[in-house]
Amino acid sequence: MAKAVRRVLVSIFLLGAAWAAQASSPVLTLTQAHVQTQIEGVVTEGDVQLPYHWDGLHRGKRGFASFVLGFDLAEVSAEPYGLYISRLGNAYEVRLNGVLMERNGDMSAFNGADFAKAPRFIAFPANSVQTHNVLEIRIRADIGRRAGLTGLMLGPMTEMESLYFNDYHWRVTGSLVVAVVSLLVALVSLALWATQVDSSQSGWARRDPLYFYAGVAELFWTLRVADALVEVPPLPWVTWGTLAVLSAAIWAMGMALFCAQVAGWSGLRPVQWLRHWLVFLLALGIPVAVAALGYGYPAVLTAWYTMGSLTFIAFVAVFIWKALRSGILAHKVMAIVLMLNALLGMRDLVAYRLVSSYGTNTLQRYSSILFGLTLGYIVLMRFKEVSDSAKELMASLAARVAEKERELHSSFQRLETMAREQERTLERTRILRDMHDGVGSHISAAIRQLQSGQTSNDMVLLTLRDSLDQLKLSIDAMNLTPGDITALLANVRYRLGPRFAAMNLELQWAVDVLPTLISLDAAAMRQLQFIVFEALSNVMQHARATVLRMEAAVEPSVDRPGHSDVCVRIADNGCGFDVQSASKRGLATMGERARAIGAQLRVSSQPGATVVELRFPVDAHTEPMAKR
Amino acid sequence: MWRVLIVEDDPQMREFFAASVARAPELVLVASVGTVAQARAVLDDPGGIVDVLLTDLGLPDGSGLEVIRHARCKHPECEPLVISMFGDEENVLASIEAGALGYIHKDATPDDVAHAILEMKAGASPISPMIARRVLARLKGPVSQESTIGAVAIPGTPHGKGEVIQLSPREQEVLELIARGFSYQEIARLVQISVHTVQTHIKSLYRKLAVNSKSEAVYEATKMGLLQLHG
Secondary structure, three states, X not given: OHHXXXXXXXXXXXXXXXXXXXXXXXOEEEOEEEEEEEEOOEEEEEEEEOOEEHHHHOOOOOEEEEEEEEEEOOOOOOOOEEEEEOOEEOEEEEEEOOEEEEEEOOOOOOOOOOOOOOOEEEEOOOOOOOOEEEEEEEEEEOOOOOOEEOOEEEEEHHHHXXXXXXXXXXXXXXXXXXXXXXXXXXXXXXXXXXXXXXXXXXXXXXXXXXXXXXXXXXHHHHHHHHHHHOOOOOOOHHHHHHHHHHHHHHHHHHHHHHHHHHHOOOOOHHHHHHHHHHHHHHHHHHHHHHHHHHOOOHHHHHHHHHHHHHHHHHHHHHHHHHHXXXXXXXXXXXXXXXXXXXXXXXXXXXXXXXXXXXXXXXXXXXHHHHHHHHHHHHHHHHHHHHHHHHHHHHHHHHHHHHHHHHHHHHHHHHHHHHHHHHHHHHHHHHHHHHHHHHHHHHHHHHHHHHHHOOOOHHHHHHHHHHHHHHHHHHHHHOOOOOOOHHHHHHHHHHHHHHHHHHOOOEEEEEEOOOOEOOOOOHHHHHHHHHHHHHHHHHHHHHHOOOEEEEEEEEEEOOOOOOOEEEEEEEEEOOOOOOOOOOOOHHHHHHHHHHHHOOOEEXXXXXXXXXXXXXXXXXXXXXXXXXXX | OEEEEEEOOXXXXXXXXXXXXXXXXXXXXXXXXXXXXXXXXXXXXXXOOOOEEEEEOEEOOEEHHHHHHHHHHHOOOOEEEEEEOOOOHHHHHHHXXXXXXXXXXXOOOHHHHHHHHHHHHOOOOOOOHHHHHHHHHHOOXXXXXXXXXXXXXXXXXXXXXXXXXXXXXXXXXHHHHHHOOOOHHHHHHHHOOOHHHHHHHHHHHHHHHHHOOOHHXXXXXXXXXXXXXXX
């Protein structure tokens, strides 16, 4: 509240002060001058009405002008005076009553620094303004560089200063804002162009040209607008001026192509023609600008500008017509902005190049900011659209991956089920074979024995015991580690040991730690179990032995020098038998089983020494038994 | 005089075991029953003492393992013995983990039965090479620490420390020889210890397996106060 009151009070005070100042010393507007020009050594003189537009009066020439303005004051105010000049240059000197007030630029260096871009304000020291005064202004004028002098305003310093600042803000600060906005849009667009890559495409199609057109257009527009802030060009004037001209052209061209892209016309034939035409115009711009700025033929540049403008206007007309029919908001906004720019562009063209007025400002730089903002908006919308659809794509991709994973999983499960099924089938086959060879044959033997009525109880009992032992061994076989012969022998001993003990058969056990033979799979282990069981069973039933010796060790191979064998030996001191006798069917079966599992079976027998020997080659695939 | 409870659902087998027990003067038959429920009832009798439990695994109203656990809970001094048809790995290991200290085959002679019971009470438990091998496979391998113990971690155990089967080097050596098929007598000779010491190692292994079996067994044991017993 207090703040508001204070603001009102301050305003009233300022108004009062301004009124008082106006009352004390009125503002003088000076537009009458005596001018002396010097062009290529030729000096001419005369009275002129300001503003003085050099390019309009001395087309294609460079030189100097000296303006003399006299003014009288009825009463000299105690308040300091200030001078505000909207435009003068390219280089200048200002003298009041013979005293140098301000100088900017080198008066003799043509095409040097250009100080005609910003308005000027000169504060006169106290007492320098008298009743009768002479103001002398000298300028250096380059070709095609908007040299000259506008009307002057002289008055109280504060008032002049505020006029100056107003002008300054429009021309310099305004340009700075436009340049910054344009640069921002340019950088965002170019960054998107550089980073947003459509990996499904190759080459140039990978990147969105929309971003490129926007980025390039705004980048060059930045250059063009920033030129208003550059008094000392980094390049020689003609090159720099040409660059500025081309920048504007590139901006317009980028805009047109951007709009065509937004409208989705990029593939159309007329747009391809337009593109060629614009490139041609751009190329033409170089000699045109050089001719106008370097050699003094501004009409060429004007014609060129006109050509560009007409092209643009035609394009804008088509675009607006299409945009109104399309119903897309972005297109309509774009159309309005385009139209505004086209209109102001035409106005600037007329004001600057056709009418040759001096002291006016271009307006397009301000309308261009709308362009820049619209363009930035569209670029960002495009980016959002693309990233949204990318997100969607990712989501659907993830869903598809999940789906595939499920399919894989279920097919894997099917496979697993099949494998298990097969395993079960194999297991069933194995158990059936076991039953047939082992328990089945023993039980049927027991039945035959009972049926014959000639067999003793003990014999039947023995057969049945064999049957049960076989059954236990086949159950144990399910848990035997394939290739672990030590475990197999230990288990056979565990199962049959009580029977040896019951028979008073002394068992000598000499089983070493053996390497695991990976060539022996589960089925082979079962075969080996049968062989060992058969051998031991023979000893128990027929040998009448008192000592049974079980040996297992790794020994040097007999028929493979340098290699070794796992050797299992079952020896007894019984009565022995004839090895060659054909009646030993069990022996033949043992031999077949041994061959089936890649083992060598050797049987030697004589009274008091029967040896059944099994040899397994130890090959490179053998895993040494882990030392426990 | 050891008091024996028999749990077997086959009446013929039950009679056979009852007769086998009756033949041995050192044994007294407490009862011979055919179901888990009946066995529980006998074990729950506050006046009764059971020194030996002889149980089948497959019972009409449950598993013999339940009877074993119940017996260990009610009568910590009771030593269970499992009646097994084949003495196969799975069943024997499960029984040991439940707390059994031995097993008898169904085809044993009457003398074998009494002998097995008395041997167990004297401190000898049977162990097959297959089971020895299985226990060894559970060990991570030889651990040569200062106290040199082989240890098997049992995952998911509720107690932070000591939930592993820890074997002394001697126990491990004995176990390896059993896995290779040597008898207790042969092992005693090879390692130069007494047969009794071999038996002690085996019995100790039984207790370790019972305590450190599976997480749920440990949980149950804790519930039943068994950990204090062995702790």
